[in-house]
Amino acid sequence: MDFQLTDEHRLIQATAREFATKDILPRAAALDQAGTFPAEIIQRAAALGFLGISVPEQYGGAGIDAIGNVIIQEELARASAGVQTIVTVNNALVCDPILRFGTDLQRQGYLPALVSGKSLGCYCLTEPSSGSDAMSLQSTARLDGESWILNGTKSFVTSGVEADICIVYARTGTEPGARGISAFIVEKRFPGISVGKVEKKLGIKCSSTAEIALTDCRVPRGNVLGNLNQGGRIALATLDGGRIGIAAQAIGIARAALEESLAYAAARRQFGQPIAEFQAIQWSLADMATRIDAARLLTYRAAYVRQQGVRYTREAAMAKLLASETAMWAAHKGVQIHGGYGYIQDYPVERYFRDAKITEIYEGTSEVQRLVIARQVLEAALGSAR
Amino acid sequence: MNIVVCVKQVPDTEAPIRIRPDGGGIEESGLNLIVNYYDEHATEAGLRLRERFGGTVTLLGVQPERAKEALRTGLAMGADEAILVWDPALVGADHLSVARVLAATIRTLPHDVVICGKLSTDDNAGIVGAALAEYLDLPQATAIAKLEVDSTGSSAVVHREVEGGVEVLGIRLPAVLTVERNLNEPRYPSLPGIMKAKRKEIKVMTLAALGLNPEEIKQASARTRMVKLAAPPKRKAGRMVEGDADGAVAALIAFLKDEAKVL
Numbered sequence: 001m002d003f004q005l006t007d008e009h010r011l012i013q014a015t016a017r018e019f020a021t022k023d024i025l026p027r028a029a030a031l032d033q034a035g036t037f038p039a040e041i042i043q044r045a046a047a048l049g050f051l052g053i054s055v056p057e058q059y060g061g062a063g064i065d066a067i068g069n070v071i072i073q074e075e076l077a078r079a080s081a082g083v084q085t086i087v088t089v090n091n092a093l094v095c096d097p098i099l100r101f102g103t104d105l106q107r108q109g110y111l112p113a114l115v116s117g118k119s120l121g122c123y124c125l126t127e128p129s130s131g132s133d134a135m136s137l138q139s140t141a142r143l144d145g146e147s148w149i150l151n152g153t154k155s156f157v158t159s160g161v162e163a164d165i166c167i168v169y170a171r172t173g174t175e176p177g178a179r180g181i182s183a184f185i186v187e188k189r190f191p192g193i194s195v196g197k198v199e200k201k202l203g204i205k206c207s208s209t210a211e212i213a214l215t216d217c218r219v220p221r222g223n224v225l226g227n228l229n230q231g232g233r234i235a236l237a238t239l240d241g242g243r244i245g246i247a248a249q250a251i252g253i254a255r256a257a258l259e260e261s262l263a264y265a266a267a268r269r270q271f272g273q274p275i276a277e278f279q280a281i282q283w284s285l286a287d288m289a290t291r292i293d294a295a296r297l298l299t300y301r302a303a304y305v306r307q308q309g310v311r312y313t314r315e316a317a318m319a320k321l322l323a324s325e326t327a328m329w330a331a332h333k334g335v336q337i338h339g340g341y342g343y344i345q346d347y348p349v350e351r352y353f354r355d356a357k358i359t360e361i362y363e364g365t366s367e368v369q370r371l372v373i374a375r376q377v378l379e380a381a382l383g384s385a386r
Numbered sequence: 387m388n389i390v391v392c393v394k395q396v397p398d399t400e401a402p403i404r405i406r407p408d409g410g411g412i413e414e415s416g417l418n419l420i421v422n423y424y425d426e427h428a429t430e431a432g433l434r435l436r437e438r439f440g441g442t443v444t445l446l447g448v449q450p451e452r453a454k455e456a457l458r459t460g461l462a463m464g465a466d467e468a469i470l471v472w473d474p475a476l477v478g479a480d481h482l483s484v485a486r487v488l489a490a491t492i493r494t495l496p497h498d499v500v501i502c503g504k505l506s507t508d509d510n511a512g513i514v515g516a517a518l519a520e521y522l523d524l525p526q527a528t529a530i531a532k533l534e535v536d537s538t539g540s541s542a543v544v545h546r547e548v549e550g551g552v553e554v555l556g557i558r559l560p561a562v563l564t565v566e567r568n569l570n571e572p573r574y575p576s577l578p579g580i581m582k583a584k585r586k587e588i589k590v591m592t593l594a595a596l597g598l599n600p601e602e603i604k605q606a607s608a609r610t611r612m613v614k615l616a617a618p619p620k621r622k623a624g625r626m627v628e629g630d631a632d633g634a635v636a637a638l639i640a641f642l643k644d645e646a647k648v649l
Contacts, residue, residue, distance in 0.1 A: 007455055008584050011462060014420075015575050049577030062577035072577075 016075035024079035031206035046117025059111035066303035077252025081355035082206035088245035094121025101226035122163035124154035141170040160210030178232025183225040192217030203354035243320040250327035250359040257334035295323035314376035321369035324359035331356040387439035395456035396508040424503025461583035462575030478605030481513040489521035515564035
């Protein structure tokens with residue numbers, strides 16, 4: 001057992017923190033207000049290697065381990081959850097599955113562009129009528145000569161407006177549920193794919209969330225990702241990694257709420273003393289700090305288990321569940337500590353409060369995380385006897 | 387162009403510093419250590435020269451093993467090699483001794499230019515760079531805010547910010563340059579750079595390997611000796627001016643006239 005970060009992890013942390021503090025944080029409030037895509041920040045992030053954190057050097061990436069990735073995601077999210085969403089989706093939901101399930105040709109064809117910022121990735125799983133029940137998706141793909149023809153509508157696609165490389169799930173078999181699904185790498189320049197409605201959101205406003213329409217979209221036969229009809233497995237395995245990224249995002253938001261609350265509580269005077277002297281405020285600060293540490297330790301553990309090359313579904317779900325509920329709770333406490341000032345946009349806790357909510361929803365709601373965890377612990381306890 | 391950059395690890399300037407009860411130094415336990423800011427600018431200057439002229443950037447430190455982390459930061463920024471010189475005899479060595487050790491090391495390396503920060507933020511002496519130039523018998527320009535090297539890499543024009551103006555100097559290379567913070571904007575280490583730096587070996591050398599006699603370097607031979615380190619006196623609490631605007635303005639003017647005597 002060793003709770004120390006390695007020298008490399010500390011250097012990674014210092015670098016991510018410096019970049020996030022100098023290049024992202026000063027613009028975070030304005031990006032939230034304008035709701036515009038942070039193109040310049042994403043290009044700078046790409047130049048420093050943040051878009052291909054765990055991609056091996058041979059494809060232009062940094063080749064950093066899962067714990068290093070968690071450290072980076074927390075630092076980026078502490079500055080701007082919206083910017084971090086764009087980064088973690090490109091890493092965990094697009095680069096990762098191409099790396100794990102793609103052919104050599106697909107890796108060489110897509111990863112260097114996704115890593116360098118020449119391209120940006122998005123993940124198209126959710127549909128208007130399949131959210132938590134993702135495996136009931138209805139988009140279809142049929143083979144026509146050397147092409148697959150895709151039809152359907154994908155919703156809530158992060159970076160859907162700006163991304164040009166999409167991981168798309170569609171039904172290729174007649175079997176219901178996960179078995180008949182395949183994954184495809186679809187480029188925006190292919191005919192028949194278009195951006196539909198762009199959503200207006202509560203938080204993470206600088207990342208776009210859009211509908212992607214597939215109308216007889218023609219995809220080369222070689223762009224199936226992984227084995228045909230194995231897309232369900234790919235989707236779930238990819239989400240395990242994605243959940244670690246969201247857990248780290250949630251910790252970043254919660255930490256930002258705590259940091260702002262500490263500074264405010266020390267500076268704000270009422271009844272002749274800083275409000276940090278009042279026990280009611282201290283208890284909130286203590287609970288925030290404790291829950292953040294607990295969530296971070298669970299998230300580091302999930303990353304550690306992933307690094308061991310074994311299944312980490314349970315650990316990732318636990319980390320995401322605790323971290324996201326901690327983010328919402330800490331942001332709520334942060335606003336309360338700030339009182340009236342917490343409710344207005346001059347103080348950043350108002351933004352953290354709005355940003356935190358999404359972490360309890362996307363890449364599996366808290367309810368879905370509990371389902372996943374329950375299934376895992378029951379199976380471990382009762383085995384196949386159930 | 388072969389460039390040597392001297393790098394020092396210093397306490398984080400934003401972290402609180404605790405002085406040891408005996409006044410002989412600062413508490414090092416739990417201290418967050420960073421690369422001296424000025425040395426980051428020196429490293430950046432070196433990397434830019436290499437980008438223009440080719441060659442190598444070698445980082446050099448004279449500090450205990452822990453300073454490897456600072457050298458690794460410079461390697462992650464893109465430097466080619468790093469050397470750390472350490473020897474038990476260096477405990478308590480003064481600035482001139484450190485400059486002698488740097489000079490002895492640099493003499494073993496090809497060097498067209500040697501770049502240092504103008505000072506280190508821990509003890510703020512600003513001696514090492516200048517002394518190093520003397521020991522190496524090279525021309526020097528200190529605290530430069532602008533650097534223009536000619537196309538052949540044989541001379542440079544540097545700007546020094548002096549009281550009320552800018553001093554423009556011409557200098558032959560090889561030379562020792564010490565740099566100001568406004569010379570450039572240091573790059574961040576990139577993530578692939580960090581991973582590449584992890585695989586690079588930092589060469590560790592002792593005084594004996596450099597042909598230096600520890601007796602001449604150690605504290606007893608130092609020309610200066612720290613007598614005592616003390617915390618600055620505590621600042622007195624400020625006085626709040628109470629009352630409504632009219633009353634407060636009157637009270638403030640009275641204070642400035644009668645007590646502070648600045649009006």
